[in-house]
Amino acid sequence: MVDALSFSSEVSNLMYASHGDPITNCLQCGTCSGTCPAVEFMDHTPRQIIGMIRADLKEEVLASNTYWTCASCYNCTVRCPAEIDIADMMYALKRYSMWKGTFQEDLIGPAFSEAFVKMIVNSGRSFEPLLAATYLPRFSASDIIQEGLMATGLVLSGKMPLLPKRIKGLKKFQQMVRRIIPLGESS
């Protein structure tokens, strides 16, 4: 019989390539949260998240916006005295919450990431205007206007192309992707 994994080891397992150093090493010293440039915008500080994971507060963690607010600047990772790759853990939690679909409604991150990946899978390259469609609806009116103004500015300055690029070997590229994630035929 298999006994259920603790949430903490689940998260560690999710940190595949970097072999997520066990969060159990955490001293709760707060270096990560003291360093984090985005911490004011998080429901819980990164240190608290680790504490919560270790306390198996799965639901609270999966409902938190903390990791969706992570800017991936890795400053916590390089400073952590316990050598925990905290930024990588944040990614792990993003994956988990997307997989479980537990993220907060108003978050743009999940939709954005999904759209991004769809786009890459479809074209092999990323293309800002296409992306905009996915997140603009969630913006406030004023933000949209700003975004619009900005975009036109960029287009005029020739920085923003009007048509998406595609890579040549797209077929094979997509076969490659299929070997990792099942693609809906929608693409």
Add this chain to the structure above:
Amino acid sequence: MKQYAYYPGCSLESLGKSYHVSAMEVARALGVELKEIEDWNCCGATAYFPVDELLAYTLTARNLAKAEKTGLDFVAPCSACYKNAYFTNSYLQKDPDLAEHINYALEADNLHVSGTSKVRHLIEVFINDVGLEEIKNKVTNPLKDLRVAPYYGCQILRPRKDHEDVENPQYFEGLLSTIGADPIDYASKTRCCGGSLIITNRKAALDMVRILLQNAVNQKADVIATTCPMCNVNLEVYQNQVNREFGTQYSIPVMYFTQLMGLAFGVVPGHLGIGKEQISGASLFAFAQNTKQEKTL
């Protein structure tokens, strides 16, 4: 002629065009050939990982595999691409298991990766392979008294720990002095600009941009120099929104280090994508003038 497998990355085709053109100009001037990897794909920046880690590594691995074929070092001008490539490379070196997974997928594209090619950032290639001496020799139009805020950003430095001091690197300053500019010392040079949040968490990102601009402006910088298209766009394009949000009046030009190098080499601004910025750098005109004269003489 030094050759490199060049991975421009998506941003350099659109928002970061001027980075691309200036990089090419400077490379030519320094006798460096950046051979674009054929039919490369997007490395996914920071947006894949939330969806599927293995996919993220594989997509980067595809580009690495193509670079390996050429036997040249993999060079990325974008810090995000650089970081992804660097770690994908070192992880699949360290972890045969991961390498196997990735290669299984790559097979579908008749590719194989072993993690043999070295992953480099463009600025580091110029500094280490070409060398400051060589660069100095090319300077015809030193950017005298131009107060430049070298902005390293995050992923060119982190999460690597194995290189020169993560907390207080100096090589960017070294490069700027070499081209005659006056690099300013400001604490935020390695602080995150929030680039990856600008879409997903505008409030947070703008706040991070503000803190950076504030620090650079307080230190009397004429211009901020960047090594990454994400940072560049983020710091430049969103200044108006920062001003709106926080009632500030920041208007400081943001340039790619390659653009500044180009100017110092006397390349015509147009060839460096200068003039396309949202915030034109009055402080730079003087130098732009010189280059024109250089050419006409």
Add this chain to the structure above:
Amino acid sequence: MTEETKPFEPVIIGFTCNWCSYRAADMAGTARMKYAPNVRLIRLMCSGRLDPTFVFKAFAGGADAVLISGCHPGDCHYVEQNYKAMRRFALMKRVLVQLGVEPGRLKLLWASAAEGAIFAAEINKFVEEVRALGPLNWSQPAEPVSTPIMEEVTA
């Protein structure tokens, strides 16, 4: 005999010096670090004491591999005797090859008294390497007297 069904378990004889590597083994013990049970250690005062005969004897006696371990170069309790061991090691490797023994069956490992973890890790690595090589088909005992009676561990 269920030999076939069982994975090949190599027997490895390890020679350690009294000052560094044997204490590294002790440390691995005190720290309860787990490693493969395939290695059986013999304590010498110094890796310099290692007479090549010992190694050949071990192979002849049925060992699948031999580990030689001493203080790090420069840390020898007897000033520099581990360098002697190092030279003999190179020599023995050559002879073994001539005798038709894969060089991978002889390993030299420097371990200080503080390196219990390294000692344990290296042993695990070595055991896997030797397992990959398979049994050494060369185990006619040097002198047939009394040993070795290869027998199953059963009571």
Add this chain to the structure above:
Amino acid sequence: MSERIGVYVCHCGTNIAGVVNVADVSQWAGEKLADKGVVISRDYKFMCSSLGQELIQKDIKEQKLTRVVVAACSPHLHEKTFRNACKGADLNPYLCELVSIREQDSWVHTDKVAATAKAKAIIAGGVFRVVHNEELTPLKVPIHPATLVVGGGIAGIQASLEIADAGFPVYLVEREPSIGGHMAQFDKTFPTLDCSACILTPKMVDVGNHPNITLLTWSEVQKVDGYVGNFAVTIKKKPRYIRTEDCTGCGICWEKCPKKVVDTVFEAGMGNRKAVYVPFPQAVPKYPVIDDVNCTYYLKGTCKACEKFCPTNAIDFNQKAEEITVQVGNIILATGYDLFDAKRIPQYGYGKLANVYSNLEFERICNAAGPTGGNIVLRDGKTAPKTVGIVHCVGSRDKNYNAYCSAICCMQSLKFAHLVHERTGAEVYNFYIDIRTPSKGYEEFYQRLLEEGTRFVRGKVAEVTNVARVPEEEGKLIIQVEDTLIGKQRRIPVDMVILSSGMQARHDSKEVAKLFGISCSADNWFIERHPKLDPVATMTEGVYIAGCVQGPKDIPASVAQGAAAAARVLGKIQQKEIALEPVRATINEQQCSGCRICNNLCPFNAILFHEDKMVSEVNPALCQGCGTCVAGCPAGAISGTGFSNEQILSQIDGLLLLNISTAAVPVE
């Protein structure tokens, strides 16, 4: 003749029995090894207990045992115990073999079947080997009554005084011009806050005046020869350029010396000294030193002010370094620690932001004899800070620097907080991960600080910056940290930051360890013989350690270790002579071909060649028993007692008696 061997398998409680089927093992040995001469095989709960030992002794007598094999823990732990037990039963101790089935078996394996199999193999090895053991008698050598103490800090001072007071000669070697060590730099000592100098100076004076202590300051150990009881130590006395026999320490020379030098050692760079100087007023010895790197005379060839003014004509610019060799029986290493260099953590701004101080700098600031006369002021030398932040765990408890806890920083930081509070009334913040106050009176001191109103913020400081974001931060140092007790990132503006840098091993500890033939831990602290039961001895007979050289510790602990090491040495000296392990090489003249290969193999020049007989011979007193010559002799003429070819070759046979078979076949 066939031997009568007894095999004794220890359970070590469950340490061994928990993994190895000891009953099965001892039964197996009794049956399967009978042909090797095993006449009795037992297992017992604790072989090392007196009952266990008596059991063995009883068998030796009743069963007429001629050899004993004990399967228990590592020989480094209990070999002596069991050999003595045999001795007690009139069996030559060297006919007893201790084989390790704990450190090398039960503690490192989980598969019970495999572990049991291995235990059998190990015991077989021991039995096969012991057959060839010979009766040996330890060489007795006299112990030289003198002791070398290296390092004149509080630990070394304590050790020297204990031994000297007991009436035995001591050579105390100190690298710096004066003894006193770090303690002499401190102002107050926690938790009692008595003045460091007040309690240290008398001891330093005692050392200076003690008839049994030869004080060698401004000196360093160059070479160590010999072995326990008879070390020959070569010491280099760096030139002082002062004729100490003439010098009265009047101080005129350093008064007159025109050359100011920043004192990076004693004043931690906070103050100046002259080119001719004593590090501090209470220095012992009182003689100054001329620092020939900075002295104008050595730079320009002129000046000699000191010489002109010296009333006793004690200056000697031509003095050369001299080497002396002393004979000692034992050595105590008390070389102390280095301070972690906070510059390695750039985000704390040390060396960049003027008012960020190291703990040693702050000690000097507090010290009445220090650069600021004991006034706690900022770098400008006048402004008193209104708020002070004290950062704990700088470079400690951090895998990026030193993973260990430096043990003293908490109390030291509390001491600082108190001194700041007391002398300036400033508001003090302590930034800590955990407050650790385990010793007598320490927790009470913490309570006192809490009562005094010191602020405590639980969180490891992320960075110290002077980049203000809001007006109230302007012109301040801002400490950015997560206050983990409220889960918020805070930016706390202060005027002064004190970094409690941790301790680390001396930069040259590796070389020193090598010089004295002992080993360092991964963190470069010297390794004690046993972390609990033998903390001041080392694996090398006759070499002891005391104080921070063994690991971070505070003054009381250092003093205790100094005294402990001294006690161990005195014990040895009282024995008058010491038994050396009889593990030696001997050359059989008949077989020696006189090729002299062994002569060059020996690192101790213990092998001499008799031109007349054309044979080599080993001097047993010099031979250390490494056995390299034994392995190297092409004629096989050299045999190593205790580790003879027969012993080892047979042990190999024994170890290979069983092929390992993990899992499957159950042992029962």
